[in-house]
Structure formats: C-alpha cells, structure tokens
Amino acid sequence: MEANLDIDDFILRKQKAQRNLMWLGTLSIIMIFAGLTSAYVVRRGAGDWFSIVLPQVFWVSTAVIIFSSISMNFALWSFRKNKIVAGKLFLGTTLFLGLLFAFCQFLGWGELTRNGVYLVQSKGQTSLISGSFIFLLSGLHLAHVVGGIIALIFIFIKSLMGRYSSSNVHGLRVAAIYWHFLDLLWIYLFVFLTIYK
Numbered sequence: 399m400e401a402n403l404d405i406d407d408f409i410l411r412k413q414k415a416q417r418n419l420m421w422l423g424t425l426s427i428i429m430i431f432a433g434l435t436s437a438y439v440v441r442r443g444a445g446d447w448f449s450i451v452l453p454q455v456f457w458v459s460t461a462v463i464i465f466s467s468i469s470m471n472f473a474l475w476s477f478r479k480n481k482i483v484a485g486k487l488f489l490g491t492t493l494f495l496g497l498l499f500a501f502c503q504f505l506g507w508g509e510l511t512r513n514g515v516y517l518v519q520s521k522g523q524t525s526l527i528s529g530s531f532i533f534l535l536s537g538l539h540l541a542h543v544v545g546g547i548i549a550l551i552f553i554f555i556k557s558l559m560g561r562y563s564s565s566n567v568h569g570l571r572v573a574a575i576y577w578h579f580l581d582l583l584w585i586y587l588f589v590f591l592t593i594y595k
Contacts, residue, residue, distance in 0.1 A: 420572050424579045427542060431583065434538070435590055438531050442594060448526045449595035452588070453509035456536075459502035460588050466495035467581040470574050477557075480564040486557050489570075492577070493550040496543065503540050507533065528595075535587050539580070546580050549573045 441447070473488035510516075515529035517537075553573050556562065562570055 417572060417575070420575050424576065427579075427583070430538070431535070431587070434531075434535060435587075438535070438590075439594065441527060441531070446527075448528050450510075450515055450526070450528050450532060451595065452532070452591055453506040455502050455505045455509060456588060459499050459506065460584065462495050462499045462502060463581050463584050466492050466499065467578050469495060470577050474567060474570050474574050477562045477567050477570055478564055482557075482560070482563065485562065486554075489550070489554050489557050493547070493554050496547045496550055496577075500540060500543060500547065503536060503543075506536070532591060535591065539584055539587055542583075543580055546573075546577050549576065 469488045469491040473485050473492060476482070476485035476488055510529065510532065515526060515532070517530055517533040550573065553562075553569055556569065
C-alpha cells in the first residue's frame with residue numbers, strides 16, 4: 399500500500415513539474431515576442447517606415463485559430479466526462495484547424511510577396527523593414543505553432559490508442575495550455591500589426 403502511495407506521489411510531482419515547465423516555456427516565448435514588438439515600435443518611429451496592410455487571409459487564420467482553441471476546450475471537456483468518441487472528434491478537429499492555420503499563414507505570405515513585400519532584399523527586389531517585421535513575427539509564431547501541431551499529432555494518436563479518459567487527461571491539459579497560449583499570442587500579434595501599420 400505504501401509503495402502505491404509513493405508511485406502516486408511521484409506521478410503527481412512529475413505532472414506538476416511538467417505543467418510548471420510549460421508555464422516557464424510560455425513565459426520565455428512571451429519575453430521573445432515582447433522584445434520583438436518593442437523593437438518594431440522603436441523602429442517604426444525612425445521616419446522611413448512604410449505602412450503595410452495585413453493580407454485578408456490573416457483575418458481567416460485568426461478565426462481558424464480561435465475555433466481551434468474552442469475545439470481544444472471541447473476535447474478536454476469530453477475526455478474529462480469520459481465521452482471518448484467526442485473527445486477524439488474534437489481533438490482531430492483541433493489538429494485539422496491547426497494545419498489550416500499554418501496553410502493560411504503561407505497563403506498570407508504569398509499575398510505579401512505578390513504585393514512586393516519581401517522578407518529580405520534580393521536581386522531585383524526591394525525589402526521594407528516593416529515587411530521584414532511582419533514576416534519575422536508571423537514566421538516565429540508559426541514555428542511555435544508547428545511545435546503545437548506536433549504535440550497535437552502525438553496526443554491525437556494517443557487518444558486513438560485509448561490512453562485518455564476521465565482519470566487521465568494530464569497530457570491533454572498540458573497541450574491545451576500551450577495551444578491556448580499560441581491562440582492568445584496570435585491574437586495579440588494580429589491586433590498589434592493591424593493597429594501599428
């Protein structure tokens with residue numbers, strides 16, 4: 399009996415450590431983006447700034463990532479209530495919407511380049527620092543989304559294998575923290591880049 403208590407205590411401590419590491423990771427990402435958006439504001443005041451309107455598809459990607467966060471909530475709720483089939487469906491929906499968000503970002507970058515906005519200057523092209531910032535901020539966010547998509551694939555496969563139920567949602571909870579954070583981060587970036595053109 400005492401051995402079981404020790405194992406349960408170990409598992410609880412491990413889960414708490416994983417959640418704390420996730421919060422620490424999100425804090426470090428916040429610091430990176432706070433630094434980059436501060437640099438954006440400072441550079442914008444230099445006098446040679448050109449305003450760039452964000453591609454229309456970024457509005458679509460914003461809606462997509464918001465809905466993906468909602469479906470992630472429903473997935474977690476479903477598994478907590480032992481509604482396994484619904485949980486798998488909502489988790490699969492979240493994964494699909496995450497992939498759709500990434501696709502929309504690529505479409506947005508294509509629209510920017512068709513409008514003459516490039517990440518860097520190359521032969522025959524001119525680069526605007528404002529355009530470079532848009533690519534940098536959205537690209538760095540997308541890199542973190544790719545990490546989130548990999549986590550979603552992993553937990554989706556685990557859900558198909560029957561690893562999640564009302565008594566075991568820890569992995570889902572940790573992934574949900576990260577996914578909701580990415581959602582909020584994109585909303586912040588989108589509003590920031592829309593207001594500070």
